[in-house]
Amino acid sequence: MATLREQIEEARREALDTLATVSGGGALEEWNREYLGKKGRLTALFRGVGALPGEERAAAGQAINAAKTDLERAYEDASRRVLSSEQDARLQAEAVDVTMPGRPVDAGRLHVITQTTRDILRAFRDMGFQVYEGPEIELDLYNFELLNIPPEHPARSSHDTFYVDDRLLGLRPLDAPMDDLPPVVLRTHTSPNQIRMMRKIAPPVRLIVPGKCYRSEATDATHEAYFSQIEGLAIDKKVTLADLKGTLAAFARAIFGPERKVRFRCDYFSYVEPGVDLSIDCIVCGGKGCRACKHTGWLEIMGAGMVHPQVLVNGGIDPEEYSGFAFGMGPERIAMLRHGIDDIRLFYSNDLRFLQQF
Numbered sequence: 258m259a260t261l262r263e264q265i266e267e268a269r270r271e272a273l274d275t276l277a278t279v280s281g282g283g284a285l286e287e288w289n290r291e292y293l294g295k296k297g298r299l300t301a302l303f304r305g306v307g308a309l310p311g312e313e314r315a316a317a318g319q320a321i322n323a324a325k326t327d328l329e330r331a332y333e334d335a336s337r338r339v340l341s342s343e344q345d346a347r348l349q350a351e352a353v354d355v356t357m358p359g360r361p362v363d364a365g366r367l368h369v370i371t372q373t374t375r376d377i378l379r380a381f382r383d384m385g386f387q388v389y390e391g392p393e394i395e396l397d398l399y400n401f402e403l404l405n406i407p408p409e410h411p412a413r414s415s416h417d418t419f420y421v422d423d424r425l426l427g428l429r430p431l432d433a434p435m436d437d438l439p440p441v442v443l444r445t446h447t448s449p450n451q452i453r454m455m456r457k458i459a460p461p462v463r464l465i466v467p468g469k470c471y472r473s474e475a476t477d478a479t480h481e482a483y484f485s486q487i488e489g490l491a492i493d494k495k496v497t498l499a500d501l502k503g504t505l506a507a508f509a510r511a512i513f514g515p516e517r518k519v520r521f522r523c524d525y526f527s528y529v530e531p532g533v534d535l536s537i538d539c540i541v542c543g544g545k546g547c548r549a550c551k552h553t554g555w556l557e558i559m560g561a562g563m564v565h566p567q568v569l570v571n572g573g574i575d576p577e578e579y580s581g582f583a584f585g586m587g588p589e590r591i592a593m594l595r596h597g598i599d600d601i602r603l604f605y606s607n608d609l610r611f612l613q614q615f
């Protein structure tokens with residue numbers, strides 16, 4: 258029968274041989290339990306020491322301890338080896354292939370009406386106009402009354418107005434009766450900014466105000482209930498109709514091409530005198546007459562005029578000293594002309610196939 262020393266040596270060798278073949282964390286722990294654990298081989302050998310004659314016990318104990326130290330050191334080395342090979346395997350599995358083609362990213366873009374608005378603003382900025390903004394929820398006073406449109410004025414019916422319940426804005430008690438039309442509206446045009454700006458900025462001024470407008474209309478190919486406008490206002494000493502014509506002709510050519518012809522005709526807006534509308538020669542047929550220009554050869558692009566003296570007074574400006582011109586246009590209609598679009602409703606129907614063309 259093998260001596261205890263031989264058994265120790267055999268266990269040590271066997272343990273080291275097995276350890277050399279261990280490759281995973283689980284197998285390593287199993288090895289540890291088998292040789293170094295409480296119920297392991299070395300513990301069993303320790304128990305055998307008690308059965309030895311007294312003088313041999315110390316040497317046997319030392320021999321087992323030495324084997325144990327060997328195995329513990331070997332276990333630590335193997336742990337490091339297993340850990341690093343497991344890490345290598347993981348890194349390899351998770352490696353990024355930098356040569357793979359990337360997934361294309363969908364780039365956003367500016368809405369065609371934003372693009373058109375910016376082009377229009379740029380054309381006026383180049384002529385020294387400054388850009389301002391005003392509120393979309395507006396007082397009836399600014400939207401109508403101070404623009405010479407009192408409550409019974411016939412011009413009101415051409416602006417199909419959305420009224421705002423002013424009690425919800427905290428302007429009157431919530432339980433106040435709603436007998437009359439409330440004094441607050443969703444602005445039907447950007448012209449209330451004429452009054453707002455006159456009251457805010459002393460002349461000379463040259464400014465443009467872009468913004469959304471609302472009209473309670475039945476929508477069709479050229480009318481939306483929600484659309485935008487750009488208002489213009491210039492006030493100084495001795496501003497004349499010739500300044501209006503020169504400025505707007507320069508604008509029309511900046512947006513629609515230097516070869517454009519322009520036409521001014523009389524028109525009526527209660528806040529300008531005289532009032533005009535501006536047309537360009539048809540960009541589709543060059544003025545010969547086609548479906549786009551309803552066979553007139555002309556396309557109307559905005560309303561304009563010399564600011565009415567009463568409106569100057571309402572804005573706190575002395576009409577004896579100052580005069581000015583104002584104009585208002587719709588970027589949707591301008592975008593329709595520029596891009597040959599025949600239905601305004603396409604702009605806000607959120608069809609990406611349409612919007613991505615611009």
Ligand code: FA5
Pocket residue numbers: 445446447448472474479480481482483484485486526529558559560561562583584585586587588589590591601
């Ligand atoms: C006005 O709103 C005047 N405030 C313009 C003006 C300003 C005249 C300063 C004189 C001096 P009008 O209602 O015509 O005018 O509207 C002007 C432009 O807004 C139109 O030419 C059109 O381009 C656009 N517009 C008006 N209503 C709609 C609508 N329902 N949908 C889309 N665009 C509209």
